[in-house]
Amino acid sequence: MKTRTLAVVSWLVVGHAVLGGLFWLLLQVPESNALMLALSALLVLALVYGVSLVQLMPLRAVGASEPFGRALGVAARRAWLGVVPLAVFAAIWWATGAAQTWATAHAGEADAWFIARLGLTNTGWFHTSIHVVLAFLRFALGAALAVSMLAAIAGNGLKGLASGGWLRGALGWRYLLLVAGAMIVGFALPSHALYWRPASLPPTWVQPAFASAKLFVLYLVANAAWAFILLKAPRRPAASS
Numbered sequence: 665m666k667t668r669t670l671a672v673v674s675w676l677v678v679g680h681a682v683l684g685g686l687f688w689l690l691l692q693v694p695e696s697n698a699l700m701l702a703l704s705a706l707l708v709l710a711l712v713y714g715v716s717l718v719q720l721m722p723l724r725a726v727g728a729s730e731p732f733g734r735a736l737g738v739a740a741r742r743a744w745l746g747v748v749p750l751a752v753f754a755a756i757w758w759a760t761g762a763a764q765t766w767a768t769a770h771a772g773e774a775d776a777w778f779i780a781r782l783g784l785t786n787t788g789w790f791h792t793s794i795h796v797v798l799a800f801l802r803f804a805l806g807a808a809l810a811v812s813m814l815a816a817i818a819g820n821g822l823k824g825l826a827s828g829g830w831l832r833g834a835l836g837w838r839y840l841l842l843v844a845g846a847m848i849v850g851f852a853l854p855s856h857a858l859y860w861r862p863a864s865l866p867p868t869w870v871q872p873a874f875a876s877a878k879l880f881v882l883y884l885v886a887n888a889a890w891a892f893i894l895l896k897a898p899r900r901p902a903a904s905s
Contacts, residue, residue, distance in 0.1 A: 668726070669895065671732065672726070672891045673884075673887055673888050675721065676722070676890060677887045679717075679721075683714050683715060686711050689707060693707065712750060713746070714743075715750065716745070716749075717739050717740060717743040717746075719814050720742060720746065720817065722735075722891070722894050722895070723811075723819075726894075726895055727815060727818055727819050728818075728819065739818065742821050745817045745821065745822060746817065749814050752806075752809055752810055753806045756801065756805065756806035760801050760802040760806075761802075764798050767794050774787065774790065774791075803847045803851075804840055804844035805840065807847065807893065808835075808839055808843045809830075809831075811843075811894060812831070812898055814897070815894075816829065816830035819899050830898070833898025834898065839898055843893055846892050850890065851886055851889065854882045855882075861874055861875065861878075862874075
């Protein structure tokens with residue numbers, strides 16, 4: 665089990681690095697003519713397919729107890745279905761972003777209501793609560809729904825997606841708390857170290873070397889947390905490939 669977990673983390677580290685390279689390449693394409701626009705569209709399609717493939721392979725390998733090579737073949741055939749969970753996650757991301765923007769724009773009105781109706785002047789707790797709830801909906805619920813859908817696709821393809829069993833698994837409180845905890849430990853807390861460096865570092869090659877090493881460690885931690893979320897995904901018995 666430890667060997668397989670390490671293999672999953674290694675797969676994610678390499679796969680996400682390749683996807684990052686594709687995204688960087690997309691940003692470098694000048695959209696100056698029809699040919700460049702077509703190239704950009706192809707890169708977007710490759711990114712969507714690649715994101716789905718990178719997640720589906722370990723989900724299939726673990727869920728069906730298959731060798732990685734066979735699981736990769738199944739994932740490659742079903743990766744196009746990954747556009748559905750990716751669209752669900754994107755919709756939740758947009759909706760929570762729009763809600764946060766609205767809440768920020770009307771923060772003054774909320775403060776005035778608390779002062780006028782309840783006589784409260786300290787309303788920081790209210791705005792913090794809104795931020796926490798929206799972050800939970802975006803990162804915990806959104807990720808749980810997307811991963812549960814991907815696990816259903818990895819196990820049984822379109823039938824698994826249409827069954828609806830993935831929804832019950834995603835909304836289970838244990839998995840939601842697990843995803844929230846992994847997001848905090850693997851992403852939120854390490855993000856505070858992004859711009860940190862010891863004040864004693866000399867202004868030489870040591871500083872970029874330290875920054876590179878730190879970013880690599882944070883990248884490993886994030887992929888390990890994401891592997892944990894994938895490996896704990898709710899799943900039904902997988903159909904034979």
